Amino acid sequence: MNFLARLAEGLPHTPLLTGADCAPWAKDWTGAWSAEPLAVIRPASTAEVSQIMQIAHAHGVPVVPAGGLSGLVGGTHAPEALVLSLDRMKQIRKIDPITRVAVTEAGTILQTLREAAHEQGLQFPMTFGAQGSATIGGILSTNAGGSNVLKYGNTRDLCLGIEAVLPDGTILDLMSALHKDNSGYALKHLLIGAEGTLGIITAATLKLYPEPRIRTTGFLACPNLTDALTTLNRLQEATSDAVEAFEYMPMNYMQAYARLHPAERAPFDQPHAVNILVELASTAPRDAALSPEGTSVLQETFETSLAALMEDGLVTDAVIATNDTQRSAFWKIRECAAELSLEGPRTAIINDIALPLDQIPVFFDRMAAALPQLDAGATDMTVAHLGDGNIHYTVRPSSADLKDTIMAMVEADVRDLGGSFSAEHGVGLSKLNSMARHKPSAALATMRAIKNAIDPEGILNAGKVIPTDPAA
Ligand SMILES: Cc1cc2nc3c(=O)[nH]c(=O)nc-3n(C[C@H](O)[C@H](O)[C@H](O)COP(=O)(O)OP(=O)(O)OC[C@H]3O[C@@H](n4cnc5c(N)ncnc54)[C@H](O)[C@@H]3O)c2cc1C
Structure with missing residues (x-):
């Protein structure tokens, strides 16, 4: 048959x-x-x-x-x-406000889980532009990041337990809700980020956090990226690490957004080179207390910090959202990133890179010099989870023939600066050449050995993540 x-x-x-x-x-x-x-x-x-x-x-x-x-x-x-x-496996089995865990099937949409947690006064803090489509199995398999990694970590950091089906049909039940468990190899971590090459994730136990009582969101302009990073540190110190998101958009990003959405009001009257969307959040009642004018203590702290940062020349312009509509409008700018980066007919190279924070300005200086030399007609578009060093540096070459050369150049610089060519989107098929170029051969050999041990027939998501062994 x-x-x-x-x-x-x-x-x-x-x-x-x-x-x-x-x-x-x-x-x-x-x-x-x-x-x-x-x-x-x-x-x-x-x-x-x-x-x-x-x-x-x-x-x-x-x-x-x-x-x-x-x-x-x-x-x-x-x-x-x-x-x-997994689209029919979307049952949320449990949201437990006492232990602050969610138990869910893998096909649950991220946004659905976030809404279910919110109803219990809790939050599942993973958030990004595709949360209305991405599933729990997908975010675990890609170890997705998003805008709140600065405070809560990647999906890996939010997962306590996992259930998966191995290539031969064996069910691997690791649905623990434990925060500590050193009983042998951490198999759940093999499955997280494996992009479906080792097993099919069918359910997970996830960490939840208290929903912040108060949030305050602003757009800042800084003279340069080094000042932006100092600003982040100063805000963290002033607010006991209340910064949840610190997202960078350069001038050409803001201009492209304004072109695409002419009816929307820009946060600033003037264009700025370095624009940062910053969001602070607190669960503490004292931070949520309101002044007679209706301003929260957290917002007052934010305003006081901004005044000092402006006096020191680290921030040159700032606007704080005064209501939810304005906050949503700010986030809409940030969440338009994928649309803006991939706009137009040309092949786009989506460089999803991670860099040590102090090397980020060096990287952009190098790209400004090197890209025009390789391709005078290339354009670029950046958006970054600046607080965790993850830069989405999208390049559109003037010809698809230049794609590999430009990718190789970007990756060589990233490697030279101590970074990674893959921060949060994964490898899939797009970054196989990058794996071959930059992953140490001992690491590739270990990955092949693991893949062969778990999936000797090579039937699960074959050809993804691990490049073919040139010696085979
Ligand atoms: C507009 C937009 C914004 C984005 N922003 C971010 C961002 O800020 N941060 C970020 O990290 N990513 C971002 N992404 C990409 C992100 O990786 C995916 O959105 C998400 O992690 C994948 O979830 P999915 O359910 O759509 O998986 P799919 O796209 O369906 O699959 C992704 C991979 O996971 C595997 N997979 C899926 N489900 C399972 C399962 N149950 N078991 C085993 N393997 C499985 C697939 O085989 C595939 O290799 C963005 C994407 C878009 C379109």
């Missing part, structure tokens, strides 16, 4: 799509990778995922796990493969 017939027979109640019905899974968000999958299957339980993997394993058919398809590196590209979509 052929593979699809075997699946249909074994799982008669599980939707199995073929042909045109697979269209929604044929492309990821970027549209850079597209291919019609062999079929798409949509299980509703861990047991079904296990059964599917047993059949795929027996037939040697490649399987690609898929969540919200918002990944940016081609991780769900599935030519000739079975796409295993």
